[in-house]
Amino acid sequence: MTEIIEHDVLIVGGGGAGLRAAIAIAEADPSLSIAVVSKVYPMRSHTVSAEGGAAAVIRPEDSLEDHIYDTISGADWLADQDAVEAFVNEAPREMTQLEHWGCPWSRNPDGTVAVRPFGGMKIERTWFAADKTGFHMLHALFQTSLKYEPVKRYDEWFATQLLVEDGRCVGVTAIELRTGQVRGIVAGAVIICTGGAGRLWPFTTNAAIKTGDGMAMAYRAGIALKDMEFVQYHPTGLPGTGILITEASRGEGGVLINKDGHRYLQDYDLGKPLDVSDPEHPQKRTMELGPRDKLSQCFIKEQQAGRTFEGEYGHYVHLDVTHLGEKKINKKIPFVRELARNYVGIDPVYDPIPVRPVLHYVMGGIHTDINGATSMPGLFAVGECACVNINGANRLGSNSLTELLVFGARAGQEAVNFAAAQSKPQTGPLEAQVRDEQQRIAGQFINKTGGTERLVTLRTEMNEAMESGVGIYRDAAGTQAACDKMAELQDRFQHVSLDDHSLSFNTELTAALELENMLDIARASSLAANVRQESRGAHQRTDFPPPRDDDNWLKHSLAFRTDDGPRIEHLDVTITRWPPAKRTYGS
């Protein structure tokens, strides 16, 4: 028998965005039943790994106008300005709301919330909970969500496909991992909050679960993925593991040094350094507090000039925080100390930390409007899986955690409005869709024998092609090679062979479904990078060097899935009050 579960609103993903949306819905209308489907227990979601902070204007000397301008210029003018304005305007209220829900924000001596400087921001406006901001935000949201009885969680359920009826999204199919059964969960509106896809790349800060499942589900249902060529390398990850060393370490005064002991960022149009003992250090929008895209690009240039260190896990530079002293390090960036000691055997109180750029964030995602609505009625998307678009060609550090809250709340409200205005979906006709999905998964994976390809082989080849073709610097040949490789891997995926043919908690099956998802997204990202013939923000084409080409490319890319691979279309950027200008750093 096919089991169909019914709710009013369904959220896929239990991280920051999904939980914020769930609470918004519960508060908007306590009579609605809300399902949160997540492939992991919510407190395992990758929001937990965010470290540095979340931006919102709070200081009297700060201004919404400045946060907007920093975000738009940081995005190299590819952000939609109406979305950025809404985001910045609503950010302080959302952050205060999280404070009222118990988030343990770090404080000033007078008891007000403290803020710290962050890259690309003109003034201190990044709220923080030491350097475990994402962890505390996620746990505060999760714990708060527990008090709302209408929120029903489906922990460790893996969503595989959207249920669509007459062009409207009415639910998902999902595997209950414990039993291996495919179920249908039907709802009047669906919000995808499944996070990014950093695991396309081999060297990433991202957790194992970041495989772009929601992006792939929407993409396969005909919804465009927007701006997938824009991916962020964080300038400071640990060599080998890729573990993140937060930008807050530079916000608190840490400096980047090459093998000659030189603060090399001064050679790349990012301003002049002040001595670390200068009370004005670190200067905002300058040197180590420049934006992430530029800092990662500077690293590659230093490497090409032979001025980086070389170790077992490739080239690296030094992030030096020793001058901050033990007391400040323990108070402001204790997790940095813990991670560096545990994973590279360095105590940053005494020695510089080896770091190198590492894939951190996907700016692109499911194409949505300013309320998180997609082109499919009934389907919404929020967070890293979505592209609303406030991040454009380069996201500023500490904007993404706030984005989860602002747009989680917006999409939650919008989903409530949508579900209220529509008739309840009929479950009868959907049973066949659920049965088909159960049969597809059984036939393609569980019951299949005689395959020839091992998951790890395909995944490794995908990772290598993305790193060499769709990394910090790209060109026509490399992106084309990545496109070709993904097409080849999608063919070979048909011959994948699993060891595990059982139902209960089959994590080899979920790994296969994740790889299937990643290959689809990787192909979209590679082609989008191939088509955009300019350099802008995080998308740097060596065959089309800067400056960016606004005449031809001040527009978003939209990737649509076809059986022959992605098709790319374009969409104008929304420009309101901030006409494109030269992007400058270094006061």
Next chain:
Amino acid sequence: MPDEKITLEILRYHPETDEEPSFQTFEVPYHEDWVVLDAINWIKEHVDGTLTYRWSCRMGVCGSCGMMVNGTPRLTCAVFLNEFHPEPIKIEPLAYFPVERDLVTVMDSFMEKLQSVKPWLIRNEDEEKPLEEGEYLQSPAELASYKQFSMCINCMLCYAACPVTGLESEFVGPAAIALGMRYNRDSRDQGREQRQEVIASHDAIWNCTFVGECSVVCPKDVDPAGAIQQAKVESTIDWYTSLLPWTKK
């Protein structure tokens, strides 16, 4: 030493085919900078795709990958092979939890216990500060008084180290009690009385015999044993206070 190996003895159990769990031995390439989780991932990718376990962040903050490593509950992403090499390493699911499959434990009762302590900020009716008036003020000292208890990642190592959880399945347990204390001690919170029903019950703090292993194994220095002791002291004061004639109802 590229050809060096290390032996992992892993407890396997499949609910569809096995009556009892049993150990299986794997030889894994030895890398000095590999954590135990790296070795387990290597087995799953290259030798046996049926090996089943949870993991995600691989940086000690998501709380997924706790297992018994040579009899001690550890986060496998934070324990290095070189701590044991050349001796073999024995890997088992977290103690005292029912096993779903191989190294995956059933978390249902843990999740219920977390929820039972009402782990959210509670304000008296009519004492909610409107958002327009900004944040609740909280001094750094007030923050410090509960911060430690807010650092719990729900990895459940403390339950696997606690002999009482083995004997009394209803015991609310170290992490959940510490979480309740985290809110009780938060200067913004007014919900202590509501939580006392659970925390001061026999199934909670009074069940703890103060073995203290929970705090020893905690990877985040939360000190749940300290939280339980503090709760006991505070509950005792509550009780004595209730006997005073001028506080009697």
